[in-house]
Amino acid sequence: MSARVTPLGVLLVVAFVTAACNDPVRNTEVSELGAEARGVPAGPLHRPGQPCLACHGGDGPADTEFALAGTVYQRIDGKVPLHDATMRFIDSAGAEYGVVSNCVGNFWASADNFRPVWPVWTKLEYEGNSVEMTSAMFREGSCGECHADPASPSRVGHLYFADENGSLSQERCR
Amino acid sequence: MTRVRVRRLLLVACAFVAVACDRYGDEARTTVAVPSRDGFESVDVILEPHCGTLDCHGNPARNFRVYGAYGLRANGADVTGIPDTTVLDVDATYDAIVSLDPETLAAVFREHGQKPERFIVVAKARGLEHHTGGTRLPAGSDGDRCLVSWLAGKLDEERCNADVFGPLPLDGGTW
Numbered sequence: 001m002s003a004r005v006t007p008l009g010v011l012l013v014v015a016f017v018t019a020a021c022n023d024p025v026r027n028t029e030v031s032e033l034g035a036e037a038r039g040v041p042a043g044p045l046h047r048p049g050q051p052c053l054a055c056h057g058g059d060g061p062a063d064t065e066f067a068l069a070g071t072v073y074q075r076i077d078g079k080v081p082l083h084d085a086t087m088r089f090i091d092s093a094g095a096e097y098g099v100v101s102n103c104v105g106n107f108w109a110s111a112d113n114f115r116p117v118w119p120v121w122t123k124l125e126y127e128g129n130s131v132e133m134t135s136a137m138f139r140e141g142s143c144g145e146c147h148a149d150p151a152s153p154s155r156v157g158h159l160y161f162a163d164e165n166g167s168l169s170q171e172r173c174r
Numbered sequence: 175m176t177r178v179r180v181r182r183l184l185l186v187a188c189a190f191v192a193v194a195c196d197r198y199g200d201e202a203r204t205t206v207a208v209p210s211r212d213g214f215e216s217v218d219v220i221l222e223p224h225c226g227t228l229d230c231h232g233n234p235a236r237n238f239r240v241y242g243a244y245g246l247r248a249n250g251a252d253v254t255g256i257p258d259t260t261v262l263d264v265d266a267t268y269d270a271i272v273s274l275d276p277e278t279l280a281a282v283f284r285e286h287g288q289k290p291e292r293f294i295v296v297a298k299a300r301g302l303e304h305h306t307g308g309t310r311l312p313a314g315s316d317g318d319r320c321l322v323s324w325l326a327g328k329l330d331e332e333r334c335n336a337d338v339f340g341p342l343p344l345d346g347g348t349w
Contacts, residue, residue: 094344118308121343134255135244136341138307140229146254153247154234156254 029054030061048081048104049149049158051142058111067116069108070143072101072124074168076160079149081105083173085126085161091116103173126161206280208272209324211265216334217324218242218264220317223340224310225299226267228254231307238274238295241266271295279325287326296321310341 033050040046042062052069055062068089074082085101089109097114101107119136140146143159151157162168222242226232232245232254241248242259248266272279275294282293290296291313294303300318301309311317316337323330 090343092341092344119341135223135227138227138230146228151253151255153250153252154228154232154245154254156228 023059026054026057026059044102044106045104048106049079049144051144051148052106052108053140053142053145056108057141065111066108066141067111067114068120068122068137068141068143069106070147070159071105072107073105073158073160074170075162075166076157077164079158080170081173082126082161082168082170085124087122087124089114089116089120089122091118091120093117124159124161131161206276207283208276208279209283209327211268213329213331214268214324215264216329216331217321218259218267219338220311220320220334220340221267221271222259223338224317225307239267239270241270282325283327287322287328290322290325293325296325 029051033047033054036042036046048071050071052066056064056066056069058065070087072082072085072087074080081101081104083101083103083105085105085107086098087101087107088096088098090096095114095116097109097116099107099109119138121133121136123130123132146156147159148155149158221240222232222244226240226242226245228245230236230245231238231240232242233239234246239246241263243255243257243263245254247254247260248262249260252260252263278292278294282288282290291300291302296311296318297303298305298307299309299311299321300313311321316333319330320334320337323333
C-alpha cells in the first residue's frame with residue numbers, strides 16, 4: 001500500500017491541529033478584554049485593572065510571560081493608581097520576590113525571574129507601612145481575576161492600600 | 175379524520191401521558207446517613223483557608239464549593255472579604271460537601287471513618303487523586319485528622335483548632 005501526501009491533506013491536518021490546540025475559554029476571556037485604550041499603546045502602562053495573565057500567561061497572545069501581575073490603587077473608594085508601592089511575594093518554598101508599581105499602578109513579576117511554588121503570600125508596602133493579603137494565593141497569577149470591580153459575592157473588588165479611614169496623598173506620577 | 179377517531183386518539187394520548195408521568199412517583203428513594211451539621215463549623219474553619227479562596231473552591235465555577243469570607247458568599251448581599259464567614263456560608267459549605275458523593279460519604283460514616291480516602295474530598299486533599307490545587311491536607315496533618323474525625327462521627331476539636339490559619343509562609347527570611 002502506498003500513501004500519497006497531497007497539499008490538501010497537509011492543510012487538513014494543520015487545520016485540525018490548530019483547532020484542537022485552541023482554548024475557546026481563554027480566547028473568549030482575551031476577546032472580552034476589548035481593544036487597547038485610545039492613546040495607550042501595548043506596554044507597561046496599558047490595561048490597568050485587567051487580568052494580566054489572560055494574555056501574559058505564557059500561551060500568548062502577549063510575548064512576555066508573567067508569573068504574578070496586577071494593578072494597585074490608592075484607596076478602596078476610588079481608582080486613583082498607587083505608584084512606587086512595593087508588592088512583596090513569598091512562595092511556599094520560601095523564595096521571595098518584590099516588584100514596584102508604575103505610574104498606572106501596574107506591577108508584574110516576570111516568569112523569567114520568579115517561578116513561585118504555590119501557595120504564594122503577598123503584602124503591599126508603601127512609605128514604611130504594609131498591608132498583608134488575608135489569604136494565600138493558590139493558583140491564580142492575575143490579581144485582577146479576583147480583585148475586580150464591583151465587589152460581589154464572588155469578587156473582592158480592586159486592590160487598594162488605604163481603606164475608608166486611611167489617609168493617603170501621593171503626587172502625580174511623572 | 176372523523177370526530178370519533180380524534181376523540182379516541184386524544185383518549186389514548188391522555189392515558190399515555192398519565193402513565194408516563196406516574197412512573198416518576200414510583201421511583202425508589204434512598205435515605206443515607208451522613209456526618210452531622212452539628213460541629214461542622216470546626217471543619218469549615220479548616221476548609222476555608224486551605225480550599226476556599228476565590229482562585230480555588232471559593233469560586234462559583236467549581237463543582238465542590240466552599241463558601242466564606244475568603245471566597246464565594248452564600249448571601250448575595252455579602253461580598254468576598256466582608257463580612258466574616260456567616261452561618262449561612264457554613265450551611266452552604268455543609269450542603270456542598272454532603273452532596274458531593276453522598277453514597278461514599280455515607281459508607282465511610284457508617285464504617286466509623288474506615289478508609290476515609292474513599293471520599294473524594296479526602297482523596298483530593300491528600301493528593302491521592304489528581305487535584306489541580308495539589309496536596310492541601312496531607313495524610314496525618316491536623317487538617318486531615320480534623321476532616322477524617324468528622325467523617326467518622328467523632329469530631330476531634332483539638333486537631334481542628336490546631337490548623338485554623340491554613341498554610342503559612344515559612345519561618346525565617348525577611349518576610
